Ligand code: HEM
């Protein structure tokens with residue numbers, strides 16, 4: 001269905017509108033700069049609706065301006081009593097019927113797009129990826145049940161193909177939104193689980209937000225979608241599957257850190273495959289684009305997060321002062337060694353940048 | 356009961372008078388003052404929100420406080436500011452427009468007000484007792500059910516009490532309009548404001564019970580250990596969303612319809628023309644009210660209802676744009692060919708047309724279910740609903756207050772100050788909210804405590820905050836106008852605008868009993884009909900005679916006070932069963948008052964013909 005709506009865009013008005021609006025916002029974040037199937041489809045739908053609405057608005061404003069200029073009381077007219085018109089059947093029919101037609105014009109692509117985005121026909125087919133997404137206060141868990149891989153915060157997907165997401169929440173309602181690739185879908189607690197799909201056109205790192213008020217750090221519950229070529233994606237899966245969760249750290253500090261990790265952190269943070277635990281999965285931590293979804297991935301930031309997470313994300317579930325600052329530094333040393341794959345590492349340099 | 360008498364009685368007596376009044380005109384004053392105060396509180400909260408969002412990564416208020424702020428801003432503005440201000444207008448105007456001496460249930464009218472006020476106070480007490488509610492004005496479960504502290508409990512009890520008041524008020528106006536119309540005032544001769552109040556009251560009657568049920572379930576979950584919304588125990592959290600929006604969508608029409616009515620009256624008066632397409636306007640109002648119940652799930656497109664439900668609700672929602680469009684065109688054609696006087700009331704009404712049209716257009720865009728996957732829960736939605744609520748409801752309140760102020764208080768609000776207040780508010784409004792549509796599409800979700808640097812959102816948020824300050828300035832000038840008018844301005848006649856409807860046929864402010872003799876209505880715009888035949892006022896439909904009026908009573912106040920006290924008992928018995936004592940005391944007061952009301956005959960009093968004749972000499976008959 002993208003076909004005929006795409007053609008629509010070439011009309012003059014759409015062209016102008018499209019250019020105007022797509023100047024808005026930053027790449028890989030703005031819904032006005034579509035980089036995936038869903039957001040592209042929805043961008044077209046938006047343009048159709050804006051065009052129809054602008055058409056109506058122009059007409060309303062034309063009549064409005066005329067009336068206000070022409071019929072405003074002039075000097076010496078104070079006592080003029082206008083004709084008391086009751087109405088006009090023909091006019092009233094016109095402004096009832098034309099809007100109905102315009103709305104039907106909008107309703108058709110709306111229904112089409114709604115069904116298109118709900119399509120699950122290829123789900124479960126050979127070679128089609130399905131990822132389980134779990135929203136948690138205030139982080140995201142992603143597991144790849146077919147491949148026995150788990151990650152948190154960064155979601156790796158292959159470009160150019162549909163990836164299905166099975167979505168639920170472990171606590172309150174969240175909403176998964178990657179504006180430049182697709183629209184959003186809520187993650188609900190209990191049995192009301194949802195499915196949507198992502199299809200990224202190009203490689204890149206895309207910004208994701210939580211869009212449903214979920215508590216104090218709702219505005220900090222960011223995540224990334226890292227889209228890589230199908231080949232790289234296969235490589236990444238292999239890298240992840242090869243991770244030995246029990247592998248010993250290299251440097252002495254890191255080994256200390258690993259021991260401390262096992263005593264203090266392991267109860268909540270898994271390394272290796274598994275369902276969403278109490279805290280984010282840290283298997284490939286050193287490959288993360290951000291710490292806790294928002295901080296730059298530097299060692300200092302990591303240390304201050306470990307010592308006082310509350311400072312960064314108010315109301316989050318990780319306890320403060322579990323370890324001393326020195327211990328935090330050793331743990332950070334260990335976590336920074338959890339570097340298992342080069343895939344996406346060049347992409348992660350491409351920060352979202354203001355144009 | 357002349358006004359001179361009440362002036363001599365001093366402050367204490369005046370307060371007692373207002374505590375016990377059952378006169379719809381005084382109840383209108385009560386609603387106006389308390390709604391106005393809550394509007395200022397809500398506005399202050401809005402300013403704090405905008406200051407926090409002035410720059411990226413701001414830390415002006417903490418994350419927790421921010422969530423309390425947005426929750427209380429929304430809840431206050433909808434339930435404690437807009438609703439009571441609308442009730443203020445309905446009380447001040449509807450009985451006069453239909454030629455009635457009072458409402459159908461004066462006692463209930465007073466009860467409705469006091470319930471609202473005590474509910475509102477209860478909600479705001481939470482600021483001082485450990486934290487306001489913080490789960491958004493929509494209060495979605497399970498965020499609300501697990502919210503620590505008692506904030507959400509205050510939301511539940513406060514809204515339950517004030518919601519009961521609204522329901523009672525709605526029923527009262529429904530019965531008033533059905534039963535108390537003057538002879539000749541058929542349905543199809545009612546002014547549009549009365550029609551809109553009628554439809555709004557019907558919506559209240561059917562919509563508020565959904566909220567009541569939702570709040571009861573929430574109350575039991577939070578206070579008595581039930582698990583309606585607890586998925587871990589087999590409950591379902593989505594049910595709350597449905598209950599809330601089955602109430603919540605009609606609620607937005609409850610808010611806007613009366614102002615649609617007010618605009619209709621204003622456009623017609625200040626264009627010196629009858630309303631264009633009167634019957635289409637009535638039909639559109641009824642249709643909007645009806646369709647308003649069919650579309651609630653458009654607030655839930657991303658919940659996962661599936662494509663069939665989403666499509667049905669999308670198309671149903673789009674349909675509402677049709678009657679709304681009809682109204683816009685009819686208003687413009689009311690002005691077409693007219694003699695337009697640019698008073699402050701008219702200025703606000705004229706500003707409403709483009710503002711509301713934009714809000715309606717973004718509404719249709721939101722209705723396109725799939726596209727809403729992008730808009731939903733972003734600043735685009737915030738832009739949309741402020742365009743309709745500020746550009747429609749708030750502009751409408753300002754217009755209506757300028758228009759009916761002389762009827763309520765006998766003085767015209769200063770026109771210069773009126774226009775001076777309008778411009779900063781109008782410009783500020785567009786600055787604040789237009790840019791928000793773009794912020795949303797550029798990736799800024801709503802209810803965000805901070806936005807991060809480098810996402811291209813800085814400029815837009817800054818503009819929005821500047822606009823908010825301009826709106827605050829406009830509001831302050833309006834308040835200055837109110838004070839200035841009260842102190843300086845001369846009293847005016849009963850008909851300062853060359854009005855068309857019945858309320859302008861009696862003195863301003865009207866006497867206690869409104870009409871000395873019930874008027875005879877001979878057509879649409881009854882006063883205009885008489886004027887155009889060269890008569891000065893209405894022809895009476897009855898000979899001069901004694902008038903029966905209801906007695907004042909303190910019982911409505913006591914009943915509401917009792918529920919207020921019991922509310923605290925319910926909230927705190929969770930911590931300590933000793934608080935149950937408050938439940939018993941409070942319910943005792945309420946039930947005792949109800950019993951008194953039931954057992955004690957109160958037959959009202961009569962105003963005698965002789966007194967009326969004296970009033971007529973002073974001008975009451977006009
Ligand atoms: C043509 C008429 C209208 C249409 C088609 C329309 C459509 C919609 C839709 C689809 C939404 C849901 C958006 C979302 O959450 O993603 C929405 C939200 C909203 N609308 Fe409208 N609307 C219209 C008029 C109004 C009016 C007249 C009012 C109030 C006076 C209003 C108040 C609201 C409010 C308060 C919300 C957001 C509530 C919240 O989530 O907090 N709308 N509207």
Ligand SMILES: [Cu+2]
Nearest residue numbers: 604607653654
């Ligand atoms: Cu709605």
